[in-house]
Amino acid sequence: MKIAVLSGKGGTGKTTVSASLKSSIENCQYIDCDVEEPNGGIFLQPEISNVYPVMVKVPEIIKDKCTGCGECAKACQFNSMAVVKGNVLIFPELCHHCGACILACPEDAMIEVERQIGVVETNSDESFMHGKLNVGEPISIPIIAMLKDMVKDDGNVVIDCPPGSSCTVVESVEDCDFCILVTEPTPFGLHDLNIAVELVKKLGLSFGIVLNKASENSKIINEYCDDRNIDILMEIPFSRKIAEAYSKGILPIEADADLKKEFGEMFRKIEGKVLA
Amino acid sequence: MKQIAVISGKGGTGKSTLVASLSQIVNNKMTADCDVDAPNLHLLLEEKDQQKWDYSGAKEARINYDLCIKCGICKDVCRFGAITEDIVINNLKCEGCNACVVACPQDAMYLEEVNTGWTSVSTTENGTFAHALLDTGAEGSGKLVTEVRKKIVPFENGEEWLIIDGSPGIGCSVIASITGTDAVIAVTEPTKSGLSDLKRVLDLAKHFSIPAFVCINKFDLNMDITNEMEKYCVEKGFMVVGKIPFDPLIVKALQEYKTPVDTGDQEFIDEINSLWNKVTEYLSQ
Ligand code: SF4
Ligand code: SF4
Ligand code: SF4
Ligand code: SF4
Numbered sequence: 383m384k385i386a387v388l389s390g391k392g393g394t395g396k397t398t399v400s401a402s403l404k405s406s407i408e409n410c411q412y413i414d415c416d417v418e419e420p421n422g423g424i425f426l427q428p429e430i431s432n433v434y435p436v437m438v439k440v441p442e443i444i445k446d447k448c449t450g451c452g453e454c455a456k457a458c459q460f461n462s463m464a465v466v467k468g469n470v471l472i473f474p475e476l477c478h479h480c481g482a483c484i485l486a487c488p489e490d491a492m493i494e495v496e497r498q499i500g501v502v503e504t505n506s507d508e509s510f511m512h513g514k515l516n517v518g519e520p521i522s523i524p525i526i527a528m529l530k531d532m533v534k535d536d537g538n539v540v541i542d543c544p545p546g547s548s549c550t551v552v553e554s555v556e557d558c559d560f561c562i563l564v565t566e567p568t569p570f571g572l573h574d575l576n577i578a579v580e581l582v583k584k585l586g587l588s589f590g591i592v593l594n595k596a597s598e599n600s601k602i603i604n605e606y607c608d609d610r611n612i613d614i615l616m617e618i619p620f621s622r623k624i625a626e627a628y629s630k631g632i633l634p635i636e637a638d639a640d641l642k643k644e645f646g647e648m649f650r651k652i653e654g655k656v657l658a
Numbered sequence: 659m660k661q662i663a664v665i666s667g668k669g670g671t672g673k674s675t676l677v678a679s680l681s682q683i684v685n686n687k688m689t690a691d692c693d694v695d696a697p698n699l700h701l702l703l704e705e706k707d708q709q710k711w712d713y714s715g716a717k718e719a720r721i722n723y724d725l726c727i728k729c730g731i732c733k734d735v736c737r738f739g740a741i742t743e744d745i746v747i748n749n750l751k752c753e754g755c756n757a758c759v760v761a762c763p764q765d766a767m768y769l770e771e772v773n774t775g776w777t778s779v780s781t782t783e784n785g786t787f788a789h790a791l792l793d794t795g796a797e798g799s800g801k802l803v804t805e806v807r808k809k810i811v812p813f814e815n816g817e818e819w820l821i822i823d824g825s826p827g828i829g830c831s832v833i834a835s836i837t838g839t840d841a842v843i844a845v846t847e848p849t850k851s852g853l854s855d856l857k858r859v860l861d862l863a864k865h866f867s868i869p870a871f872v873c874i875n876k877f878d879l880n881m882d883i884t885n886e887m888e889k890y891c892v893e894k895g896f897m898v899v900g901k902i903p904f905d906p907l908i909v910k911a912l913q914e915y916k917t918p919v920d921t922g923d924q925e926f927i928d929e930i931n932s933l934w935n936k937v938t939e940y941l942s943q
Contacts, residue, residue, distance in 0.1 A: 390695070390696045391693075391695075391696040391698075391826070397851065418667075418826075418827035418828045418829045418832075418858075419667045419826070419827060419828065419851075419854070419855045419858060421851035421854065421855070424850045424851050424854065457756050457757075457760050458756070459717060459754055459755055459756045459769070460755075478753060478755055479737065480737055480738075480753065480755030480756070480757045481735065481737060481755075481757050482755050482756040482757035482759075482760050485735060485757055485760040485761045486760045515828065515829060517828060517858060517861040517862050517865055518833075518862065518865040518866075519829070520800060520829055520830035520833050521829070521830060522829050544827065545695070545696075545826050545827065546695030546696060546799070546825070546826070546827075546831075547695050547696065547792070547794045547795060548695050548792060548795065548796060548797070548799045548831075549795065549796065549797045549799075550829070551795070552750060552795045567913070568909065568912050568913055569698075569701050569912065569913065569915055570674065570698045570701065570912065573696070573698060573701060574696040574698070577695075577696055577794060580794045581794040581795050584794055584795060585750070585795070595909075599910075599913045602913075620906075620909075622879075622904070622906075625876075625879055625904070626879060626880060628849055629847075629848055629849035629850065629852075629879050629880035629883060630849075630850065630880060630883075631849075631850035631851070
């Protein structure tokens with residue numbers, strides 16, 4: 383079973399929930415798809431033993447063949463090429479690796495060369511994997527795609543998604559059996575939760591909610607969920623103790639055995655929903 | 659007009675609270691919420707005279723089935739798996755890259771602009787304010803960020819500052835939030851993950867040669883890491899301009915749609931003032 387953990391915004395405890403869930407399930411693979419700021423490793427402390435470069439293909443011009451006709455730049459939708467006075471300029475960071483320019487070139491004057499945009503790192507049995515986007519690179523999708531390719535098909539998998547609700551999240555949640563949306567009881571939290579709910583509904587995925595930092599103000603989330611018949615799977619209380627443990631890279635379940643049990647129960651609840 | 663972007667490796671570090679508070683304290687400024695995935699600032703502001711524009715930031719491939727001979731070439735060239743076996747386009751996967759259009763031997767394909775969100779500019783008690791929303795799951799958040807910044811600039815009316823609430827992360831939308839700004843303020847909190855995120859956003863600012871300042875929120879939550887952060891900043895030449903204590907009252911205020919400035923939290927107000935003075939002093943040098 384593949385479970386994706388997301389939130390409209392980061393900072394709601396998405397990583398805490400995914401890492402805690404992973405640690406409460408036996409034989410579970412953990413995949414950190416938040417490749418701009420991967421944090422799961424801080425809590426799970428994996429011993430990284432494999433490092434794979436993530437390569438993308440970008441075009442290069444064979445100068446002898448190029449006539450400077452400009453067809454390539456005309457085909458490119460991402461402003462990553464320009465033809466100025468018969469010279470082709472390529473801006474590799476903006477390239478989406480689509481190959482349109484190559485198809486468009488009438489002279490066969492282009493080839494593709496590999497370029498590294500980040501890495502995927504795993505521990506020895508690949509029960510932990512994360513990706514890292516190189517600083518200054520705008521496009522992270524290929525790293526997420528590579529991580530998703532390495533997902534084990536049989537066992538249980540927890541996927542820690544990037545924040546937000548754009549294309550990177552879509553790529554991360556694709557093919558998942560269930561989504562956990564993590565939120566907190568503030569107007570900001572509610573607003574972002576609503577966006578995340580829209581997204582998973584649009585993608586036709588089943589989902590439930592974990593309410594983090596629950597307090598006497600949880601009402602705003604409870605009402606929202608009641609109105610829409612959305613399941614709150616679990617609540618994690620607001621406490622300075624949990625925040626302090628988090629700051630040291632300690633998961634709340636390590637400090638609180640009951641909480642660990644609750645995560646296990648939540649997993650079984652999700653299992654029941656998915657298999658039903 | 660000078661532009662200052664407030665960013666954080668991740669959301670939830672208090673970035674929006676800081677921007678909302680700055681927008682109340684700083685005079686003579688405009689504010690732009692560039693967190694287009696999950697814009698929040700407008701929740702705290704009362705907007706008047708809102709002007710709104712549709713945003714078409716993406717294109718999608720379309721097929722004219724009258725011309726299509728189902729040769730499958732388009733499917734083979736598409737690198738995003740957006741064309742099915744029976745030659746139907748999956749809009750959620752299509753990047754609008756044009757490869758299929760170029761490759762189709764029948765000229766049966768074309769790209770169409772699609773609406774992927776909106777931008778708006780409005781008047782608020784705290785000056786002109788712009789924000790935007792990207793459709794859920796849409797491509798091109800970076801481009802929309804650029805669009806928000808483009809939309810607000812013509813409204814300039816002698817303002818000295820544009821304060822930008824940036825997106826989380828280090829990818830395309832953050833790059834679009836900070837490109838061409840005069841300075842960034844990185845908001846962080848003293849957690850292990852906060853430290854790792856902070857290093858990455860500071861690297862990013864450096865990569866683009868933009869002066870960066872640091873504000874540590876909830877600094878007393880873990881003094882060891884706060885000290886480590888300060889040491890890191892000194893070593894790397896970044897100035898820590900503000901430290902805000904962990905205060906459940908700030909969260910409480912937010913729950914009532916109020917900033918700590920609204921609730922008259924003097925300690926907080928003083929800290930924000932001092933933070934802003936340090937940044938502006940540096941920039942006027
Ligand atoms: S591969 Fe695609 S994005 Fe890259 S330069 Fe060619 S057309 Fe542009
Ligand atoms: S399309 Fe081919 S020949 Fe024309 S400018 Fe581009 S690379 Fe050169
Ligand atoms: S390449 Fe053109 S003709 Fe061939 S299947 Fe695709 S749309 Fe139809
Ligand atoms: S425009 Fe690009 S992504 Fe979309 S269907 Fe065509 S080849 Fe695939």
